[in-house]
Amino acid sequence: MTVISAPPRTAPGGRNRPVGSGRHLLTGALLLGAVLVAGCGHGQTGGKAKAKTEVFVTEPIQAEVIDYQDFTGRISAVNAVQVRAHVTGDVWEASFKEGKLVQEGDTLFVIDSRVYAADLKLAEANLKLAQANNKVHKRNLARAKLLIGKSIAQEDYDLAEANVEKDEATVEAMEATRDRAKLYKDWTTVKAPLTGRVSSRMVDPGNRVTADSTVLTSIVSEDTMHVYFDVDERTLLDLQKSASLGLGSSSNLTYPILMRLANEDDYKHVGTINFVDNQVNAGTGTIRMRGVFANADGYLKAGLFARIRLPVSSAYRATLIPDDALMTDQGRKYVYVVTRKENKEGKMEERVEYRKVILGQALQGWRVIKSGVAAGERVIVTGMQRVQPDAVVQARPQPDRELPARPVSQLVNLLASRKVDEKKKSADAE
Numbered sequence: 001m002t003v004i005s006a007p008p009r010t011a012p013g014g015r016n017r018p019v020g021s022g023r024h025l026l027t028g029a030l031l032l033g034a035v036l037v038a039g040c041g042h043g044q045t046g047g048k049a050k051a052k053t054e055v056f057v058t059e060p061i062q063a064e065v066i067d068y069q070d071f072t073g074r075i076s077a078v079n080a081v082q083v084r085a086h087v088t089g090d091v092w093e094a095s096f097k098e099g100k101l102v103q104e105g106d107t108l109f110v111i112d113s114r115v116y117a118a119d120l121k122l123a124e125a126n127l128k129l130a131q132a133n134n135k136v137h138k139r140n141l142a143r144a145k146l147l148i149g150k151s152i153a154q155e156d157y158d159l160a161e162a163n164v165e166k167d168e169a170t171v172e173a174m175e176a177t178r179d180r181a182k183l184y185k186d187w188t189t190v191k192a193p194l195t196g197r198v199s200s201r202m203v204d205p206g207n208r209v210t211a212d213s214t215v216l217t218s219i220v221s222e223d224t225m226h227v228y229f230d231v232d233e234r235t236l237l238d239l240q241k242s243a244s245l246g247l248g249s250s251s252n253l254t255y256p257i258l259m260r261l262a263n264e265d266d267y268k269h270v271g272t273i274n275f276v277d278n279q280v281n282a283g284t285g286t287i288r289m290r291g292v293f294a295n296a297d298g299y300l301k302a303g304l305f306a307r308i309r310l311p312v313s314s315a316y317r318a319t320l321i322p323d324d325a326l327m328t329d330q331g332r333k334y335v336y337v338v339t340r341k342e343n344k345e346g347k348m349e350e351r352v353e354y355r356k357v358i359l360g361q362a363l364q365g366w367r368v369i370k371s372g373v374a375a376g377e378r379v380i381v382t383g384m385q386r387v388q389p390d391a392v393v394q395a396r397p398q399p400d401r402e403l404p405a406r407p408v409s410q411l412v413n414l415l416a417s418r419k420v421d422e423k424k425k426s427a428d429a430e
Helices: 021-047 114-147 154-187 233-241 250-254 408-429
Strands: 053-058 061-065 068-077 080-084 089-093 107-111 189-191 196-198 215-220 224-232 255-261 269-276 286-294 305-311 316-322 327-329 332-342 348-356 358-362 366-371 378-382 393-397
Touching: 053 332, 107 215, 114 154, 154 189, 224 233, 224 305, 233 286, 255 286, 348 393, 378 393
Parallel strands: 053 393
Antiparallel strands: 053 378, 061 316, 068 224, 068 305, 080 215, 089 107, 107 189, 196 215, 224 286, 255 269, 255 305, 269 286, 316 366, 327 332, 332 348, 332 378, 358 366
């Protein structure tokens, strides 16, 4: 820097003293003090220890789990019938309450029966006439047996015997006609063919119905419901390959599954597979399966959407961490683990370590970890956005969270009870 100097100015009185020199010295002293103060403050800030980032950690838990696959399906009634009229006539009554449960044999509709009642009377009268003729001809045959070879010829006896046989055939025909007429008359009272929930009536009283054509209403059973769902061929092969599962053999009638409805978060409905189709659909690469579920309270309705949880492995022990700990990096899943390491000064510090993980099943807020994290390690669940690998942190434990009872333990118990039942069956067979 170039410094430019100037001759000093002479103060009044002849003395050679720079004018204003005292004021300049004071100003310089003040500036020097400010610089020193600023320098001291900067030195104190640089020497202060940096605060550690606080994070919350949890340890993975060990639990017995089962691998499963989820599928969608539809609920269907075990029995569903369309109620039709078997006779032609006018509807007189429809006494049932629409949408209510009906018992097998309950009266649903009443059709005009006057014509059929008249036909029944006519058939009964013709039957009595045929029975009377048969009775007379039998007596004639009995007398002919006594007089044959004496006063009547063999030809007359054969004729009497033929008349009896013809009358017996006529009696049988009249009995069949009577039974038919009685059946038609009974059909004028339409009864429930099974126990279930009846739909609305399709025909109101006063309208005419046609035999075997007009649908009057429909009934579906509700005490037990079926759920049909399609399973991909890879899952099917895995099930058949696992000897412990045994799906595809006779034991599939007791293979457990879980179900939840559209408004439910938990798979609380327990059922079993009772049907596996005999071939895979080549167009979709799936096979149709059917589960059966008890429905004592009538909560399940035919046609409802359902989500099925199908176990595809035996129970095994696995490591689980909360979903909160998982992060994504270009499609890869990873977690931050807090480890204790010695720094340059020989002191132990808590540092962040990046771990790539391979995931397994998702279990309602938890995730099975197949590799990347071991039991006893501490995984960051809160505060991972404020840290990076190798950062020094202060870890605090997060309160323990319980593993949900459903569906993991429930599937474990179901498969365990199934194995016990199979052992009992084998022992009984021996």
